[in-house]
Amino acid sequence: MGAKFSTSSKKRQARQSSSQRQNQFQTNSGSSDGSVMRFGRKFHDVSSSAYWFPNDDEEIDRLVGQHFALKTLFRGNVVEKCRESVPLEQGALVLDVGCGPGTWLMDMATEYPCSNFIGVDMCDIFPTNIRPSNVSFQVANVLERLPFPDNTFDFVNMRLFIIALRKEQWPTVIKELYRVLKPGGYLQSVECGMLERGNDFIVWAGQVFKDTIFSRGQEPHVASQLPTLQQNAGFIIEHYETKDIYLGKPSEDTIDGRAQPYFCSLLFQM
Numbered sequence: 001m002g003a004k005f006s007t008s009s010k011k012r013q014a015r016q017s018s019s020q021r022q023n024q025f026q027t028n029s030g031s032s033d034g035s036v037m038r039f040g041r042k043f044h045d046v047s048s049s050a051y052w053f054p055n056d057d058e059e060i061d062r063l064v065g066q067h068f069a070l071k072t073l074f075r076g077n078v079v080e081k082c083r084e085s086v087p088l089e090q091g092a093l094v095l096d097v098g099c100g101p102g103t104w105l106m107d108m109a110t111e112y113p114c115s116n117f118i119g120v121d122m123c124d125i126f127p128t129n130i131r132p133s134n135v136s137f138q139v140a141n142v143l144e145r146l147p148f149p150d151n152t153f154d155f156v157n158m159r160l161f162i163i164a165l166r167k168e169q170w171p172t173v174i175k176e177l178y179r180v181l182k183p184g185g186y187l188q189s190v191e192c193g194m195l196e197r198g199n200d201f202i203v204w205a206g207q208v209f210k211d212t213i214f215s216r217g218q219e220p221h222v223a224s225q226l227p228t229l230q231q232n233a234g235f236i237i238e239h240y241e242t243k244d245i246y247l248g249k250p251s252e253d254t255i256d257g258r259a260q261p262y263f264c265s266l267l268f269q270m
């Protein structure tokens with residue numbers, strides 16, 4: 001099991017102002033109007049999407065826990081390169097695509113109060129009570145063009161789409177992220193790798209997960225293909241990092257070794 005962090009930047013061209021565009025972010029597209037129940041769990045009903053995890057309260061709890069496990073694993077919400085290059089302290093415009101319950105976004109909004117954060121997801125599982133004033137959410141489907149003009153954002157984050165996109169959809173989606181980023185803007189992308197080492201159970205569970213992804217026309221090894229996919233869309237790769245999670249064995253990437261059993265238990269709930 002592992003997770004890969006990829007940070008790339010959009011080639012610089014003529015800059016456009018983003019302040020005029022903030023008022024234009026009103027349109028929704030590809031929204032999930034309803035949900036379907038299967039095996040006692042709630043799932044989206046968006047016909048264009050191959051995403052196959054639930055979108056109910058139990059899943060929201062899992063995503064929140066997973067956010068903090070990933071934050072611990074990568075020692076923060078953004079890599080050093082982005083902290084240095086994106087004007088987060090001064091006031092950047094940030095988009096999180098497939099934000100789910102918005103935990104990364106709200107964590108970032110609290111850390112960087114001068115920046116503005118927009119989260120989009122095809123499912124409305126956004127928080128309704130606690131929401132920093134510099135955060136907003138919209139229902140939008142990245143497969144159906146995002147409701148933002150070209151060259152809008154300083155920073156785009158997209159995380160854990162391995163089970164959301166079919167293999168052939170990746171290039172189109174990455175081009176869409178490129179389109180909405182300002183010239184010189186940054187994309188941060190995190191995807192998980194496959195469970196391929198460990199005891200018999202771990203190897204078996206990893207194989208079942210991999211076969212399921214594959215049978216749905218998705219790419220189990222997309223994490224290692226991110227740099228090529230991003231370069232093909234026009235990005236310059238600035239940083240690429242892989243973190244291994246040794247299930248059941250202490251690792252220097254955790255605080256007191258606590259993230260491992262936690263991440264392990266999250267994994268087995270999938």
Ligand SMILES: C[S@@+](CC[C@H](N)C(=O)[O-])C[C@H]1O[C@@H](n2cnc3c(N)ncnc32)[C@H](O)[C@@H]1O
Pocket residue numbers: 049051053055063064067097098099100101103104120121122123140141142143158159160161164165
């Ligand atoms: C595994 S969750 C990750 C959530 C969040 N990025 C995080 O790291 O906690 C994937 C999210 O992507 C959303 N999603 C899947 N396909 C999408 C699409 N085509 N457009 C927008 N959101 C999508 C799902 O509804 C889900 O909330």
